[in-house]
Amino acid sequence: MSREILILCGVILIGVAVYNHIYNSWEYHGPGMLVVEEPVQRKIRQKPILVQDFKIVPKAEFRIKARVLAKKNYKLGIEAKLSPMDLALGWGPMSDDDVLSQVKITQNDRWYFINYNRAPPIPHRQLLRHSGNMHMLPASEEIFKELNRVGRGQVVEIAGYLVNVYRNDGWKWYTSLSRNDTGAGSCEVVWVEEFEILDR
DSSP: OOHHHHHHHHHHHHHHHHHHHHHHOOOOOOSSBSOOOOOEEEEOOOOOEEETTEEEEEEEEEEEEEEEEEEEEOOSSGGGGTOOEEEEEEOGGGGBHHHHTTOEEEEETTEEEEEOSSSOSSOHHHHHHTEEEEEEEESSHHHHHHHHHOOTTOEEEEEEEEEEEEETTSOEEOOOOOSSOOSTTOSEEEEEEEEEESOO
């Protein structure tokens, strides 16, 4: 193998290592809840938002301050045309490093999972009640760029709408309107009009 190829392979490996470190790193804040506020929503009636061949129907105004527990990008599937990313978000006890150090949050196929060894640090229902996997639909290129910049452990504030999405061929995607539900259909579909990373 030539010297140039060895150097190129080394550069690629370093790049991959740096990317993995940044993507998988956790921003530690210490014990105590970083976010005490509950998500806020208000039912509304508003005209649909038309994007390509999708009709996006706002069901509620939505604002949340939360900690990013996990982040997953998607490129495949109809959903990815509008929602290139899911954020698993936590508030209340699920924004506390004491709790989060005892659980593992993973995402796959538009779901999120909370795993722990032995007993959970707080009742399992409370883990679910204070977290959610939310499908991000950025309303602009600027918001899309900010979503890409956010890292695990950071605190963010999001404002926009909880929406149902319809396509001309009959495909549909419904949002949850509750923080208490679990299982299929319990994720929020969020049209993001404002996005701010609070602890850069």
